[in-house]
Amino acid sequence: MERRKSRSFLLGSVGIGGDNPVSIQSMTNTDTKDAAKTLAQINALAEAGCEIVRVTVPDHEAAEALKEICAKSPLPVVADIHFDYHLALEAMDAGVNGLRINPGNIGGTSKVKAVVKKAKEKQIPIRIGVNSGSVPKDILAKYDGHPTAMGLVESAMRHVKILEDLDFHDIKISLKSSDVPMMIEAYRIIAKMVDYPLHLGVTEAGNARHGIVKSAVGIGTLLAEGIGDTIRVSLTGDPVEEIGVAKQILRSLGLYQKGVELISCPTCGRTKINLPEMVEKIDQATAKIDKPIKIAVMGCAVNGPGEAREADIGLAGGDGLGVIFKKGEIIAKVPEDKLVETLLDEIEKMLN
Amino acid sequence: MERRKSRSFLLGSVGIGGDNPVSIQSMTNTDTKDAAKTLAQINALAEAGCEIVRVTVPDHEAAEALKEICAKSPLPVVADIHFDYHLALEAMDAGVNGLRINPGNIGGTSKVKAVVKKAKEKQIPIRIGVNSGSVPKDILAKYDGHPTAMGLVESAMRHVKILEDLDFHDIKISLKSSDVPMMIEAYRIIAKMVDYPLHLGVTEAGNARHGIVKSAVGIGTLLAEGIGDTIRVSLTGDPVEEIGVAKQILRSLGLYQKGVELISCPTCGRTKINLPEMVEKIDQATAKIDKPIKIAVMGCAVNGPGEAREADIGLAGGDGLGVIFKKGEIIAKVPEDKLVETLLDEIEKMLN
Secondary structure (H helix, E strand, O other): OOOOOOOEEEEOOEEEEOOOOOEEEEEOOOOOOOHHHHHHHHHHHHHHOOOEEEEEOOOHHHHHHHHHHHHHOOOOEEEEOOOOHHHHHHHHHHOOOEEEOOHHHOOOHHHHHHHHHHHHHOOOOEEEEEEOOOOOHHHHHHOOOOOOHHHHHHHHHHHHHHHHHOOOOOEEEEEEEOOHHHHHHHHHHHHHHOOOOEEEEEOOEOOHHHHHHHHHHHHHHHHHOOOOOEEEEOOOOOHHHHHHHHHHHHHHOOOOOOOEEEEEOOOOOOOOOOHHHHHHHHHHHHOOOOOOEEEEEEOOOOOHHHHOOOOOEEEEOOOOEEEEEEOOEEEEEEEHHHHHHHHHHHHHHHHO | OOOOOOOEEEEOOEEEEOOOOOEEEEEOOOOOOOHHHHHHHHHHHHHHOOOEEEEEOOOHHHHHHHHHHHHHOOOOEEEEOOOOHHHHHHHHHHOOOEEEOOHHHOOOHHHHHHHHHHHHHOOOOEEEEEEHHHOOHHHHHHOOOOOOHHHHHHHHHHHHHHHHHOOOOOEEEEEEEOOHHHHHHHHHHHHHHOOOOEEEEEOOEOOHHHHHHHHHHHHHHHHHOOOOOEEEEOOOOOOHHHHHHHHHHHHHOOOOOOOEEEEEOOOOOOOOOOHHHHHHHHHHHHOOOOOOEEEEEEOOOOOHHHHOOOOOEEEEOOOOEEEEEEOOEEEEEEEHHHHHHHHHHHHHHHHO
């Protein structure tokens, strides 16, 4: 698939857009004033593989806490600002690497100018983030009072125009909705209108049971069409959970090269072994592997190795006896109760 | 989004292709010979919302068991046949509603003719199912020895041609791969070449942790482009688990109208309530609702009702006091510890 060509810039040390890899973002849900707690969550997110973190800055105390947070954060920090331009200025002085702020909502030209001036001086990019719950009334009215894909786009373009008029172009745009088709459509439209990097997300996607699938469909569809430069999976719960899902989305499209891709068959009436149990054991034992490896766990020794010949290594169970294979070639026949152990040993050998 | 126009036919009582809704399939993993056990799994799948079930038919005893299975199954039954055309004939006589068989692999023209003749008599559609692990060697050789999207398509088209030459057109096609970009590309190509309905799936997608996201990205991307008439989510484990995921994929794209769409915000530093706990409670209490309803659970009473104004009903928490809202309008203010209870009461009133 061909990737949309977007403009690129740095957010802290992370390259955004252009040929840079699609990066994974999340947002803390701690009280930002509590720098220690916020930093603990940022560290956990970084450990899980998050690459950019956003923190809400609702007041002056939060902006103050940013000094410590930015100084110690292992990830670039984006300040999420609503309405109050003073907080944007304070956040930039505190050392944030990015702003999420909608310049049309901060109260007029002189305030926007002050924010843009400082952002230029400090080379801080700005994300314009609109979502279907906050489309302005006049735009809603154009579309029967309901948010639409085009309404989201128009809403974002108003803010874009304000920044462009001030010759500011380090812009990233998000157009989130909890309605996946609307979100897909909105990004498809804006992707053709501008060359700014796009941040993808399905907003208010729900808890894991609802939100994983919604996020995978919304974000995945756009990435599969070459659209998207940074992503966020929003789940109600611990944000660390979001990172694993984000990695899976990217990995499923060949956009994330690290760690295990686990292939396993759904089993059928032919399967003679307890495949689900084996898969769980192997999944848990290999979850921390960082090097890219494709592992197959197949129910059937006759077809399994051939069907999974694109896997780096795998096992296939039979009736009592199973096989270990590499790239489709059988390298060992092993009694069933030694299969998992032998596979894990072989994987360790491959990686060392 | 515009849906690809496909030919339509009946599989038992289920309309496939054309303007029929996208339907949800799964496959039993019991021993088909054990009719009682297989029927128990089919019933569980039907209960969960599965609409078509496939069973493997590896031998004569399994084909025999199909008589009882087909007589008692609440769902149309598709027989999965490999290589042996006798089993296909027996399965059709036993009463299956569909076949999954690749006519190029059953040993020559006279055998194919016998199968097609009976399928025509009994109005039984045939699914051609190729996957990246079983692309024929001569096609693999054309593409450097590796499966490719085009290889999958060519492989399927060989089987299609055999059926077309016998004037058989009640054909459904699947082109599965565990490689999501390959699978997406293959379906995109074949969608333009033929008008047969397409059955979508990512094969060997792994256990839930890996397979849900892979399936959602692969199947979701194609559905979002209007491609796909039936779907299967393959997960290693209990097939009943697949159905919930399939429903979520369809629902996220507005292709499944029943049940709850749960919207909830990811919480942020502004959230004063235990939103994840509330969401879990509401999710569990409403999981069995069949009528379509969009429920929002928002962290913030100031922005929540407005942001979730497209929801039928919702709650938004504040600091001690929360609100219940319908379509963005606040209908009640409620102490925090009564919020979930009040919401559930209101939902029950709405549905009755």
